[in-house]
Amino acid sequence: MIMLPRKILIWVHLFLLICPNLFLLSNSKLDSYSYLAAKKKRMSEKVRKMFYHAYDNYMMHAFPHDELKPLTKEFTDSLTELGNLKLEHQPEHYNGSALSLIESLSSLVILGNFTEFEKGVSWLSENLTFDVDARINLFECNIRVLGGLVSAHILATDSTNRLVQGTYKNQLLDLAEDLGRRFLRAFDTPTGLPYAWINLKYGVMENETTETSTSGCGSLILEMGALSRLTGDPRFEYAALRALRKLWSMRSSLNLLGTTLDVVTGEWIEYSAGIGAGVDSFYEYLIKAYILFGRDEFWRMFQSAYIAVQKYFRYGPWYHEADMRTGKPTYWQLTSLQAFWPGLQVLVGDVPAANLSHREFYHIWNKFGVLPERYLLDHQMLHPTEKYYPLRPELVESTFYLYQATKDPWYIEVGESIMDSLNLYTKVEGGYASIRDVTTMQLEDHQHSFFLSETCKYLYLLFDGTFLVNHNYIFTTEGHPLPILSSWQERFPDTYNSNNWTSTKYEKQVKRLSAMSMQVCPATTLNHGQDERVESACHVLDSRADHRCFDDDDCGVDSSNCRRRSCSMAGYCGQWLVT
Ligand SMILES: *[C@@H]1O[C@H](CO)[C@@H](O)[C@H](O)[C@H]1NC(C)=O
Ligand SMILES: *[C@@H]1O[C@H](CO)[C@@H](O)[C@H](O)[C@H]1NC(C)=O
Ligand SMILES: *[C@@H]1O[C@H](CO)[C@@H](O)[C@H](O)[C@H]1NC(C)=O
Numbered sequence: 001m002i003m004l005p006r007k008i009l010i011w012v013h014l015f016l017l018i019c020p021n022l023f024l025l026s027n028s029k030l031d032s033y034s035y036l037a038a039k040k041k042r043m044s045e046k047v048r049k050m051f052y053h054a055y056d057n058y059m060m061h062a063f064p065h066d067e068l069k070p071l072t073k074e075f076t077d078s079l080t081e082l083g084n085l086k087l088e089h090q091p092e093h094y095n096g097s098a099l100s101l102i103e104s105l106s107s108l109v110i111l112g113n114f115t116e117f118e119k120g121v122s123w124l125s126e127n128l129t130f131d132v133d134a135r136i137n138l139f140e141c142n143i144r145v146l147g148g149l150v151s152a153h154i155l156a157t158d159s160t161n162r163l164v165q166g167t168y169k170n171q172l173l174d175l176a177e178d179l180g181r182r183f184l185r186a187f188d189t190p191t192g193l194p195y196a197w198i199n200l201k202y203g204v205m206e207n208e209t210t211e212t213s214t215s216g217c218g219s220l221i222l223e224m225g226a227l228s229r230l231t232g233d234p235r236f237e238y239a240a241l242r243a244l245r246k247l248w249s250m251r252s253s254l255n256l257l258g259t260t261l262d263v264v265t266g267e268w269i270e271y272s273a274g275i276g277a278g279v280d281s282f283y284e285y286l287i288k289a290y291i292l293f294g295r296d297e298f299w300r301m302f303q304s305a306y307i308a309v310q311k312y313f314r315y316g317p318w319y320h321e322a323d324m325r326t327g328k329p330t331y332w333q334l335t336s337l338q339a340f341w342p343g344l345q346v347l348v349g350d351v352p353a354a355n356l357s358h359r360e361f362y363h364i365w366n367k368f369g370v371l372p373e374r375y376l377l378d379h380q381m382l383h384p385t386e387k388y389y390p391l392r393p394e395l396v397e398s399t400f401y402l403y404q405a406t407k408d409p410w411y412i413e414v415g416e417s418i419m420d421s422l423n424l425y426t427k428v429e430g431g432y433a434s435i436r437d438v439t440t441m442q443l444e445d446h447q448h449s450f451f452l453s454e455t456c457k458y459l460y461l462l463f464d465g466t467f468l469v470n471h472n473y474i475f476t477t478e479g480h481p482l483p484i485l486s487s488w489q490e491r492f493p494d495t496y497n498s499n500n501w502t503s504t505k506y507e508k509q510v511k512r513l514s515a516m517s518m519q520v521c522p523a524t525t526l527n528h529g530q531d532e533r534v535e536s537a538c539h540v541l542d543s544r545a546d547h548r549c550f551d552d553d554d555c556g557v558d559s560s561n562c563r564r565r566s567c568s569m570a571g572y573c574g575q576w577l578v579t
């Protein structure tokens with residue numbers, strides 16, 4: 001294992017481990033201009049104000065209900081509405097779960113407000129219960145509530161002693177465990193794939209729909225895995241792992257997955273998929289699960305899945321959808337959720353490709369002032385109905401990752417411009433409102449909880465990365481930090497038995513912190529024949545920094561188009577000879 005300077009962030013860190021000689025970017029490039037430092041300080045103060053404007057209004061007008069309606073200064077008990085487009089089966093007596101408070105806890109810690117964090121923790125300890133007659137979406141409840149609680153528990157108990165000594169007795173973990181047990185009932189299906197919906201009090205309802213999404217089955221492993229590691233009860237991790245494995249076994253021969261499926265029959269319902277809604281966090285959780293738990297299995301899945309995405313969905317900087325069976329393009333649409341992808345590419349080390357796509361998303365942001373939910377790439381126009389912008393974080397999230405990897409001050413400018421747009425278009429007296437139509441900037445009376453857990457957090461971390469210094473974290477898809485611990489990098493048995501959860505023991509093995517370094521870069525096997533398209537999950541540098549070469553073997557792979565560069569007559573690596 002190579003020695004690395006401290007103070008660099010985990011993704012850079014990991015990538016140096018995966019591809020030590022391929023990482024182009026200098027992490028020692030400090031912010032050399034004090035004006036940049038001063039600007040970042042100013043910006044971070046502005047974000048702090050944004051967060052408190054959103055948070056204080058929630059606490060004043062909506063808490064302990066789920067989310068704030070900033071225009072009317074009212075509340076909505078929206079946990080039961082998340083993902084529920086037709087608003088079916090709404091409970092009569094559900095009074096909220098303080099969702100926005102749970103989502104704010106890790107942000108409060110990052111902002112350094114431990115007193116408010118502590119207040120929140122003690123309120124939840126005493127007053128939160130999941131024994132409520134509420135039908136919730138497993139995916140949403142997992143990333144927002146379980147993830148929020150698990151992350152806050154870790155932040156409350158880590159060595160920084162943020163809470164008054166002795167006041168914290170794992171209450172958040174107890175709540176998380178209680179919630180996790182309720183989740184387990186969703187996994188009781190012939191396939192092990194979980195139902196999309198459960199009633200927190202009564203479990204899966206009679207006649208419940210068996211349809212779910214790829215994200216719904218494949219984005220549980222971080223939170224449920226962390227819960228197992230923290231409680232010592234392996235059932236959560238097993239359930240999530242089993243579902244993920246089943247899902248992966250349903251991939252096509254092209255290594256593509258669809259968007260929706262049936263949890264009882266294990267058959268696909270919607271064969272078209274991309275990297276946006278319904279699928280996005282499946283990819284994200286494969287790589288992040290690998291980082292968090294160090295299982296090679298996750299890396300192998302991720303690598304195949306990532307390569308398939310680059311091969312079948314990518315068109316220049318854009319990603320369209322394709323049919324999982326044929327790889328043929330289906331929808332040429334940009335969706336705002338896709339904007340997380342450049343951030344994921346930074347984790348993988350594919351920085352040039354990330355930069356390229358990020359610029360295109362930012363271009364669309366600039367065109368409208370914010371990112372519309374759906375944009376038709378083939379017609380260069382907005383989708384006729386999905387013109388909204390619900391304060392989504394994905395673009396600023398990617399901006400944050402790219403800045404961490406490159407320290408290019410341009411990304412600070414991007415962050416500033418995003419922040420200014422948010423304040424210009426969405427700030428109202430009672431908080432931050434969603435945009436219903438980006439052509440008119442008409443507002444909608446809803447402040448989503450992810451504005452607190454993600455949008456404000458990533459903006460703040462872009463300008464002030466203090467929280468990350470000397471700590472290695474990954475962020476869940478809802479922006480909740482989980483620490484990378486060597487004690488979690490242990491192997492679980494490959495076999496599991498859903499009928500006898502409790503019998504399976506952790507199989508402690510030698511810690512394998514260097515798992516990453518044992519991975520080879522996937523782009524090294526090149527086909528020298530006619531097909532010059534290289535399946536590349538990370539770029540390969542030319543052998544010389546000045547790009548001089550004697551023959552093709554001196555040239556690397558261009559990650560922005562997955563093509564191998566070749567050596568020109570004049571002795572430079574380039575793409576001109578590639579047909
Ligand atoms: C929710 O609030 C209403 C009105 O305050 C109250 O009547 C009802 O009992 C509450 N429901 C529960 C489950 O606490
Ligand atoms: C923490 O948050 C509370 C509630 O917004 C606020 O009153 C307090 O001033 C904050 N403390 C710090 C140190 O920012
Ligand atoms: C629990 O809720 C009640 C009613 O809102 C409140 O009076 C009490 O202070 C809360 N507990 C804590 C620890 O905040």
Ligand SMILES: *[C@@H]1O[C@H](CO)[C@@H](O)[C@H](O)[C@H]1NC(C)=O
Pocket residue numbers: 206207
């Ligand atoms: C479930 O569906 C069946 C058939 O449609 C129906 O007869 C039954 O009443 C339903 N049960 C409930 C609890 O809705």
Ligand SMILES: *[C@@H]1O[C@H](CO)[C@@H](O)[C@H](O)[C@H]1NC(C)=O
Pocket residue numbers: 351352355356406408
């Ligand atoms: C990102 O792209 C821009 C424009 O193509 C380029 O000038 C810049 O150097 C790129 N940055 C990185 C880190 O690749």
Ligand SMILES: *[C@@H]1O[C@H](CO)[C@@H](O)[C@H](O)[C@H]1NC(C)=O
Pocket residue numbers: 499500502503504
């Ligand atoms: C569960 O596993 C334990 C230990 O392997 C075994 O003793 C027990 O009989 C098993 N229970 C069932 C129901 O299979």
